[in-house]
Amino acid sequence: MDSKPNQLHIYFLPLLSPGHLIPLVDMARQFARLGVKASIITTPLNATNFSKTIERDKQLDIEISIRQVKFPSVEAGLPEGCENAASVTSPEMSLKFYKALDLLQQPVEQLLEEDRPDCLVADLFFPWATEIAAKLRIPRLVFHGIGFFPLCVYHSLRTHKPHKKLESDSEAFIVPDLPGTIKLTKRQLPDHFQEVNHLTELIDKAIKSELKSYGVIVNSFHELEPAYSEHYRKVMGRKAWHVGPVSLCNRDNEDKAQRGRAASIHEKCLSWLSSKKPNSVLYVCFGSLSLFSTAQLLEIANGLEASGLQFIWVVRREKTYDGEKEEWLPEGFEKRMEEKGIIIRGWSPQVLILEHEAVGGFMTHCGWNSMLEGVTAGVPMVTWPLFAEQLFNEKFLTDGVRIGVAIGSERWSRWFHENDVLVKSEAIQKAVSLVMVGEEAEEMRSRARALGDMAKKAVEEGGSSYTDMNRLLEELRLNCP
Template structure:
């Protein structure tokens, strides 16, 4: 590396304003990795140096992003550390949550596997400069607290919840509100919430909880030690919940989103996820042939496992609605039966003039931002919700587990930009019942028609969604609330860099930056 390039890597502005070095550690799940990829773009464009920690499998999934970052000579270093899956009883290659064949039954072991990254990361950071100044890591990577303490630097936690869901989760955990509840379906009030709110246990984040093991204890122990919490939202959308969450945890809550809008604002290519299994140009050309706000987009994320009989009901409901649709479905053993049904019933041929099925991975952000999209049937994972909001698209909500029912409450009851499909209880991830149909074809047809409607409630929700989309874009533009928070976060870390480190940086001779 030349001296000039080293200077460019070290400083943003002048030598008296050192370039902060952020270590980013996402949880190893697709929905958690994507916003951290977005955050890395944001930080380096504002003058930071980033070390992005991943594993071989997950590095292969974001290889397009890695290649793009290197081609553009961005100050991002990708550190790929191996995991010994067999050591914790997992099959080799179980490096992402969506690779767990038994779902929730393997979750604890997966968290133990992630713990293996701690010591190798500490060793790597000791051996390779520049010295780290801040760790931003997922809530489910509590071992990163040890990394931060080793180098005497702050740690900020990040998890893909809204501020609303963060606040709900904090109250549920800190107050143990379900301890004496005998009926899991009984609505339970959340004490201290800023307005009346009742949530049954079946719709709480505890439906995706881990056992009372070592990693869970670490998570609870580490949460109060973080310097702040980063949330992929914007203040104008949920100011009450941001304020109340800050008061509840007595920490600064940094609203830096919607992070996914950053690529759009800077005109950077969207390389944050796996390669789409459909040519993006073909997909966009198909949408170009549709009327504005006439297409329903159907996608349930990377973890939800929908059984064949339920998939058939979705398909028949979409067909009966007579509305145009894009439907994303994952591959897997449980989908073989459904694929056979598609062939036997000639479903794709029957709906070819107004339906497009995408298998495995879709360019979701590009699809949602197209004018032809009029609604999004979603599992209510926060990435999907915030991307839909960013694009001004209303939603049909179909939560499955984790905090998704909380996101549904925010979307439908508070923001009023969605309609419920009608599910009332979570499913156990990895133990889905093959013959269970939670939503009938008539429900799918009715909700699609309710949302894709040129008047009435559907129109009101579309107008409200577009208003929120405009607010989201303004938050991420120069001078916007999230944009300003990004600058303030970087400044805060710069101010904490010890003087001796600044002097060391001025020397440059002993610095080794390896990409």
């Protein structure tokens, strides 16, 4: 299909991790619907997870395509076929994965030189993208995968280093120079703040690269975090545009069911939900990268059972052979919970589940995408942050917009040993009951619904995100050679 006169051609380069890849694909689709020619760069295995969705868009005469490059797994010391962060299971593999991302520079540069797009939207973790864009004399926009609030917290911690003055890991400190009061402890900070590791150097490079870029594109909406969106742009002086929630570009059930990966259980799951009363089911999911210990999964199972609540629980464990005991489940758990709950092993149709009227609460790891999808669906949340910026996001949910109850996980934890337990079943039972039952739960639900309404209006014509996105495109048209 030939490009139209004055049509912008934008390339999108997502980090090969579900929490970055899924929203950037949604964003590319969103831009394509506004008349942009969008090209998504990814690798063969990752392409299979969203190629059907892109094909459906193309059948609607939307100009969007997938451009594939080979992922250098073997060259970086990874197993063949390890093309996504969801396949990384140890710190050693993580180091090799980031090495592979560096090796993508040459094939990506070659692709851009051949196609000569007008703009490159590239993930934070590709600091070399700014260099490529400068060579081609096109703007590079940075995508972090998180919102204005965590971006502001990160900036303050890097600039002021308040944690360096503390002797105790458990002593609380106030994050300086921010709207509102945000209290953290040393143990809640990402490990690269506390010790130099492979991420420390990469993030330093990424920040320097961002400062030389055209600006930042954020999956958020102004009404959710107005003080932080203003702080980021006016006080910190960063050029930024909010274009979210991008998950709302998925308008039909097929798109929602296949978002990120096809979820084979979605029809059974939705049928089960439709048999339940409104706000009676708790959805439990900890994202695509969290791998809990057997001991912690047992605590979750016991807490859910003790709560007496109905639930859908997503677990990153494969189904065992018939008759084989699953060590992470209490004896007879699934039999006892036949009417009460569903366990999804693997990928779930999260957006479809969250927006169902039977779902009244969401136990989450507080990843920005999950948090934003919970907000968009208008459900209160049980917050159980683990790593990355998730412990910051928890503060936003519990103390900022007040639609979350903290479960009590208070340390940054990326990798688990087999007997690690962060949260006991009694704390789980208590937190889920506070979110699902009683007057306080109803008040949180009311606040969550109001935010959900704002989220939907933000991406509609005339809404804050719709307007910001069009403002960005107009600026690119004026500035592109």
